[in-house]
Amino acid sequence: MVRTFVAIDLSEEIREKARLSQEILAESSGRLAIVAPANLHITLKFLGEVDPGMIEPIIDALRAVRAAPFELTIGCAVCNPPKKPRVIWCDVTDEGESAALARQVDDLLAPLGFPREKRPFRPHVTLARVKEFHPSQCRAVACTPREPLGRYRVESVKLKKSTLTPRGSIYDDLAEVPL
Numbered sequence: 001m002v003r004t005f006v007a008i009d010l011s012e013e014i015r016e017k018a019r020l021s022q023e024i025l026a027e028s029s030g031r032l033a034i035v036a037p038a039n040l041h042i043t044l045k046f047l048g049e050v051d052p053g054m055i056e057p058i059i060d061a062l063r064a065v066r067a068a069p070f071e072l073t074i075g076c077a078v079c080n081p082p083k084k085p086r087v088i089w090c091d092v093t094d095e096g097e098s099a100a101l102a103r104q105v106d107d108l109l110a111p112l113g114f115p116r117e118k119r120p121f122r123p124h125v126t127l128a129r130v131k132e133f134h135p136s137q138c139r140a141v142a143c144t145p146r147e148p149l150g151r152y153r154v155e156s157v158k159l160k161k162s163t164l165t166p167r168g169s170i171y172d173d174l175a176e177v178p179l
Contacts, residue, residue, distance in 0.1 A: 003164065004160060006045045006105050007157065008044065010074065014152055015040050031131035032128040039168075045114070059159060062177045072097070072123070073150070074125055076148060077090055088127050156178045157176075157177050161173075
């Protein structure tokens with residue numbers, strides 16, 4: 001089985017700015033699982049464990065994506081939920097293009113047996129997962145840069161493979177589909 005998801009990758013410049021926020025977060029108490037900067041992305045759809053024979057049909061379905069390239073803004077770090085967070089992420093804003101893209105991916109993969117998403121799509125970039133909450137984590141978030149990490153032009157979506165290891169996930173691109 002192959003653990004897979006469909007995502008929008010980020011630029012190296014945005015990843016570097018995110019890394020600076022992550023360094024501040026790492027100084028807080030409690031336990032955080034910091035996402036490796038190279039792994040930062042926007043998930044459009046998590047597919048989970050997939051039979052290797054399904055990879056080509058998934059790629060073929062994704063090739064039917066019809067969307068123009070678009071701009072989005074990666075915001076600053078926030079706690080989600082704010083009082084006792086489970087995740088620290090950066091909100092993503094655009095003119096609705098990423099949500100439309102996520103719906104299209106959902107529609108294209110449903111005939112292959114992937115259940116449609118029940119929750120509304122909320123684009124974000126996960127910086128860290130909270131393993132053990134401590135109030136200093138929220139204080140650390142407040143100390144991260146408060147300006148957006150930057151604007152990014154989305155020109156493709158990727159099917160990614162995720163290999164779980166004791167040291168964190170390793171992502172490999174299985175396919176890239178231009179917009």
